[in-house]
Amino acid sequence: MALALLDVTPLRSSRKFRGLWLGRAFSGFGSQMTIVVVMFQVWQLTGSTVWTGAVGLAQALPVIGFGLFAGSVVDRADRRRVYLAAQTGQAICALILAVQGFLGHFPVYGVLLLIAAESCFVTVGGPASRTFIPRLLPESQLPAELALNHISFQAAMLIGPAVGGLVLAWLGVGGCYLIDAITFGLAFLGAFGLPPMPPDRDAARPGLGGVLDGLRFLISHRVVRAALLTDLAATVLAMPISLFPQVNAEKFGNDPRTLGLFLSAIAVGGVLASVFSGTFTRRSRLGLVMLVASATWGAALALFGVVPGAWLGLCCLVIAGAADTISVVARGTIVQAGTPDHLRGRVSAAEQIVGQAGPDIGNLRAGLVARLTSGPVALLSGGLTCLAAVALVGATTRELRN
Structure with a gap:
């Protein structure tokens, strides 16, 4: 234990x-x-x-x-x-x-x-x-x-x-x-x-040259690139936050108490995954752990779009929050371990951009899809698309799986 x-x-x-x-x-x-x-x-x-x-x-x-x-x-x-x-x-x-x-x-x-x-x-x-x-x-x-x-x-x-x-x-x-x-x-x-x-003795070149060196590393290093692409797939394709008010109105009677629980449920899942993080931080194949966790995030949010009751929906969000934490920890380990010291600042900056811009773009995408269809349809389509994208990254990057 x-x-x-x-x-x-x-x-x-x-x-x-x-x-x-x-x-x-x-x-x-x-x-x-x-x-x-x-x-x-x-x-x-x-x-x-x-x-x-x-x-x-x-x-x-x-x-x-x-x-x-x-x-x-x-x-x-x-x-x-x-x-x-x-x-x-x-x-x-x-x-x-x-x-x-x-x-x-x-x-x-x-x-x-x-x-x-x-x-x-x-x-x-x-x-x-x-x-x-x-x-x-x-x-x-x-x-x-x-x-x-x-x-x-x-x-x-x-x-x-x-x-x-x-x-x-x-x-x-x-x-x-x-x-x-x-x-x-x-x-x-x-x-x-x-x-x-x-x-490091191989310090970055000044100006644009140093930035381009960092971009070349991100493009050429298959494992680091795949890790960041997996994160983009999870956030851009399946980010649910902007849909919560509409889903709450369409499925749960616009009850403000339910809406307030949605974000808390994701955070609760994250805390639980962190408390029991020894179950995955001590594993060696963190690339596979990240892929499974990212796929679980997409699947849980797709289910959240179709389950009938509020409590089942909250359970889906707790699972999504836990999967997100596992994916973040695994991805961060892969990126840090795979990046040479003299490039860590630039790669960490790229990771920060992905972590901040990805959710913003994902919430915008979700809102646009929901406007054309409905909140549950946006959640279901986003979660399934995330699953497909994560499967594609895993299938084409053997080094990440291993």
Whole structure:
């Protein structure tokens, strides 16, 4: 039974990793709180869903537009210094947001510019932090590290928004942003004790040349390419979030209580998979694990579109959430283990772009299909298409299966 539970060996064996993980867990919690606060403030300022939708756009555009260039910068500099600078930049943005929150009367476009500026620092800091682990832990502990990171993310996603709402009612917008700034400071302290991490002797070429080198590696390395394509298949073809309100209205009487449970069910599945992650992080054929988990994600969401009762639907979403966590951990291990150190910044940046842009595109695709048909049809067709795409990737990439 002990072997089936979350493997905490990385936390026990490495003090430096333990500090980094705790700092990132706190900053992730603060970021989930801020999601609620930003949406609330923008809605209070405008009363417009167009402006609240623009919040996601402000966060996504820097990652998509500058991600690969940021990865090239990470591969040419001391990665620890890059990460510390990024955390400092995020903390400063959060402090400015706190000041405007306390003062009030700040224009909405100013809030969005600050959110976009903070996202620019995320674009640099995210790939930098992903390059630390292979230098801090042995390769055999990479799956356990990714499972630990994922459970902290899932816990923040479960608790952060709820706490954010309570703090918002207690301290107001400025107080929430101030707490977010403090969590970035904790992430800074967690990484401050890391050793210097200078670039590999094969450092990235400056400018566009370094970006093109990263793209050539992604195209030529069959296993890493297949891992990222599998993730794109799961998110672009079967992302269900934008369909939840329509499915709830069409199948479950538009009950707001049911709608609220949909996202929670996915998070519950993710937490359960993380708690029992020892069942798959200790396996050797993680490529096959990733393929099966991605196919399970698609199948569970297809079933969610056709099952008759709310409880059966919630069970499907719990299974989907668990499958997503297993796939994310397996994919991250494959990408980190298959990428040379001097390219890890650029490949991590590409992984971040896929992880952020894929769900956004998938939600847009699902919404368009549902507008032409219905929510259940969009879920069923998306899940089955995801299954077919994952099967195609697995059939054409023997190295990934093995």
